[in-house]
Amino acid sequence: MGTLIESVVAFVSTNIDNTFILMLLYSQVNEKFKKVHIVVGQYVGLGILVAISIFAAFGLNFMPQKYIGLLGLVPMYLGIKEWVDYKKGSANEAADDVQDEAIGPDAIELSERQGAPSGVKAAIANLISPELFSSVAIAVASGGDNIGVYVPIFARYSGVQFVITIVVFAIMMGLWCWLGSGITNYPKVTAMIQKHQHIAVPVVFIGLGIYIFIENGLFGSI
Numbered sequence: 141m142g143t144l145i146e147s148v149v150a151f152v153s154t155n156i157d158n159t160f161i162l163m164l165l166y167s168q169v170n171e172k173f174k175k176v177h178i179v180v181g182q183y184v185g186l187g188i189l190v191a192i193s194i195f196a197a198f199g200l201n202f203m204p205q206k207y208i209g210l211l212g213l214v215p216m217y218l219g220i221k222e223w224v225d226y227k228k229g230s231a232n233e234a235a236d237d238v239q240d241e242a243i244g245p246d247a248i249e250l251s252e253r254q255g256a257p258s259g260v261k262a263a264i265a266n267l268i269s270p271e272l273f274s275s276v277a278i279a280v281a282s283g284g285d286n287i288g289v290y291v292p293i294f295a296r297y298s299g300v301q302f303v304i305t306i307v308v309f310a311i312m313m314g315l316w317c318w319l320g321s322g323i324t325n326y327p328k329v330t331a332m333i334q335k336h337q338h339i340a341v342p343v344v345f346i347g348l349g350i351y352i353f354i355e356n357g358l359f360g361s362i
Contacts, residue, residue: 143301147308150293154286155316161282162320164344165275168222177271179317185279186313190306193290212349215278219345281349 165178297305 143297143304144308146293147305148312150289150305151309151312154283154289155312158279158282158316159320159323160344161278162317163324164340165278166321166324172269173271175321177269177275178320179314181272181275182279182313182317183310184276185283186309188276188280189283189286190290190309193287194294194302196287196291197294212281212351212353215281215345216349218274218278219342219349222345223342278345 162178162182166175169175169178293305294302
């Protein structure tokens, strides 16, 4: 029972800040960036963090923590990309609308059907994509502080306790993703995020990248 409670507390305490990041990610869901990318990315990212923590707990920390700070480049890049895409989108929106009207909806629908992959290939193409890698990278980068909490816990755990912790983490991550998605399903919340996401996403992601640099001592080593 103690392991169960400790695992829940460890997960919640290291993922409170991840709630807002999940909300921003879910607000960006579109034809390319899907919810499955977010969920799978969060699970893969958590798995990487747990694996690193286990290695570190047993004296196999082969990567200096300051280099983990380089992962801060990922959210910074995504924040800048969001701002650039917003500017480009604003400039091209009118031209795209005119072009769509000229082509006609039937022609657009036919073109989409002809170009769309099907079956297993479509599922693989949707899953293994830059969007998934971005989601994984954000999960790992924003969870750098998790390692500091997990290492001392794992260092004294037995095999059974590891299994309990991994099961608890898996369940909690599913709950976290559900909460992040559920919050963005409220019309007022979604409208507010979408209205300001061209500002909120760059500010939060770039700020997250800088925080990761500082937290992992990257600036001090330059």
